[in-house]
Amino acid sequence: MFKALADEGRRRLLDALRERNGQTLQELCELLPDLTRQGVTKHVRILEDANLVVTVRRGRHKLHYLNPVPINDIAERWLSNYERDKLRALSALKAALEEDP
């Protein structure tokens, strides 16, 4: 899941879906103009595998929807741990940097 987010292009796709949900593959391709359609497909596939986007085939179109659940889980479960210890870590860091060499 972090791996899925670790690419600027994929983050762009997510941002676009956040702005307008349910876009087709063609539309997503316009966001990444340097890539071929198949290249975009691969990125989309990674986002699907990470369960960050959910797709629906509607006729000859494939619609892409943002799934906000896992990204929110990460934010709550993982990042909040760091938030919790932020002050302690900061003071230790400060002390180490200021300590007499």
Place this chain on the structure above:
Amino acid sequence: MFKALADEGRRRLLDALRERNGQTLQELCELLPDLTRQGVTKHVRILEDANLVVTVRRGRHKLHYLNPVPINDIAERWLSNYERDKLRALSALKAALEEDP
């Protein structure tokens, strides 16, 4: 920065530093017993480049400190965007999944 977080080993290192700040490279090596020292060094290097850990050479030891600032920035600036639109995205997703095929 997401790239730096996109590896289980590196997350383990961060977790360990969150638990006890200021560990040496040797100590970090014990956390990743399958890797050689140089392997661990490379991971540490990536965390340093992402500004997630700060190191101090003290004598012949290299002490590693967690820098909680950037990870917190990410949480606030990036993830909160998704949190903000969570309900809207969820309802669109739900509607798309339930729509008549």
Place this chain on the structure above:
DNA sequence: TTGACAGGCAACCTTTTGGTTGCCTATTGT
């Protein structure tokens, strides 16, 4: 009904990543 459009699948290539081995430097304890 047939041509154009939206997309899927597989093979292939190149670059990056993740790891190793080998050797070098600096600090410390005895």
Place this chain on the structure above:
DNA sequence: ACAATAGGCAACCAAAAGGTTGCCTGTCAA
């Protein structure tokens, strides 16, 4: 003083990521 400890640096190698091209299938519209 010197051996052991802590770490750095560079070359090298295998595996994975990121792309591409080529071709195939299904759907819609004229």
